[in-house]
Amino acid sequence: MEHLMQNGEQQGRAAEGDADYALRIDGLTVEFGPAHRPARVVNDVTYDLKPGETLGIVGESGSGKSVHVLASVGLIPSPPARIVGGRVMFEGRDLLGLSRNALSTVRGKGIGFVFQDPMTSLNPYLTIGRQLTEAMEAHLSLTATQIEARAVELLNMVRITEPKTRLKQFPHQLSGGMRQRVMIAMALACEPKILIADEPTTALDVTSQSQVVQIVNSLKDELGMSVIWITHDLGVVAGIADTIQVMYAGHIVERGPTEVVFSD
Numbered sequence: 001m002e003h004l005m006q007n008g009e010q011q012g013r014a015a016e017g018d019a020d021y022a023l024r025i026d027g028l029t030v031e032f033g034p035a036h037r038p039a040r041v042v043n044d045v046t047y048d049l050k051p052g053e054t055l056g057i058v059g060e061s062g063s064g065k066s067v068h069v070l071a072s073v074g075l076i077p078s079p080p081a082r083i084v085g086g087r088v089m090f091e092g093r094d095l096l097g098l099s100r101n102a103l104s105t106v107r108g109k110g111i112g113f114v115f116q117d118p119m120t121s122l123n124p125y126l127t128i129g130r131q132l133t134e135a136m137e138a139h140l141s142l143t144a145t146q147i148e149a150r151a152v153e154l155l156n157m158v159r160i161t162e163p164k165t166r167l168k169q170f171p172h173q174l175s176g177g178m179r180q181r182v183m184i185a186m187a188l189a190c191e192p193k194i195l196i197a198d199e200p201t202t203a204l205d206v207t208s209q210s211q212v213v214q215i216v217n218s219l220k221d222e223l224g225m226s227v228i229w230i231t232h233d234l235g236v237v238a239g240i241a242d243t244i245q246v247m248y249a250g251h252i253v254e255r256g257p258t259e260v261v262f263s264d
């Protein structure tokens, strides 16, 4: 199996060459439930994310927004999920054919994630500094001093004041908005090409929400990333997305420049 996957990786690299996309999802189809009566929750999803683009994906609860991105990067448990078709091209390789190790490197260095609830993503027993450091140690060859300096720099980037003090604190000592900004710092630690934000502001008050949106938007330009921002609230992404894509029942039902989709 491992051998087959490695062959798949090589073929993927050879076939694509230089790419004009940051991420290309082509015909992704994901099912749950018994094979003889499957529930197709992601159905032939196809789109490109361009370099530097912010793509807002909106749609009602259960429309397949989360499942399709999680499946794309190997974060959906299978079983129960089954990826029954498609390709997910990133840097010339089909992520669906990569080994677990290769995918873990892609997720560490190539594609960063921020999820809805930082309390479940952060370890309550480890300091913020320890968690930031772990994210970097796994993927960057830096000395301990460099890593510490980078941790301070990352907290500054997400506008957390007194970063040296914060690094010594535990998640419960930070506000919800700060915890979410720590998650963004962790996701950006290895300077990914793509940041995927899945409802990152849902649990936050309005002020913290707009702060997180603005921070991600300015870091996107600074770091030259592309962003996929998943939300059920069009208002959250209206000000920052270049393109909006609407999902319904596992399909993309509408896609276009933000101002066009918004006026519809």
Ligand SMILES: Nc1ncnc2c1ncn2[C@@H]1O[C@H](COP(=O)(O)OP(=O)(O)OP(=O)(O)O)[C@@H](O)[C@H]1O
Pocket (backbone or CB within 6 Å): 032, 033, 041, 059, 060, 061, 062, 063, 064, 065, 066, 067, 068, 080, 081, 232
């Ligand atoms: N482990 C699972 N087993 C069975 N069905 C699942 C599982 N995980 C997700 N689904 C189903 O897949 C569908 C798509 O879910 P998904 O989480 O992608 O929706 P979403 O658009 O992100 O909505 P939300 O905003 O509520 O997260 C839903 O019908 C959901 O019930």
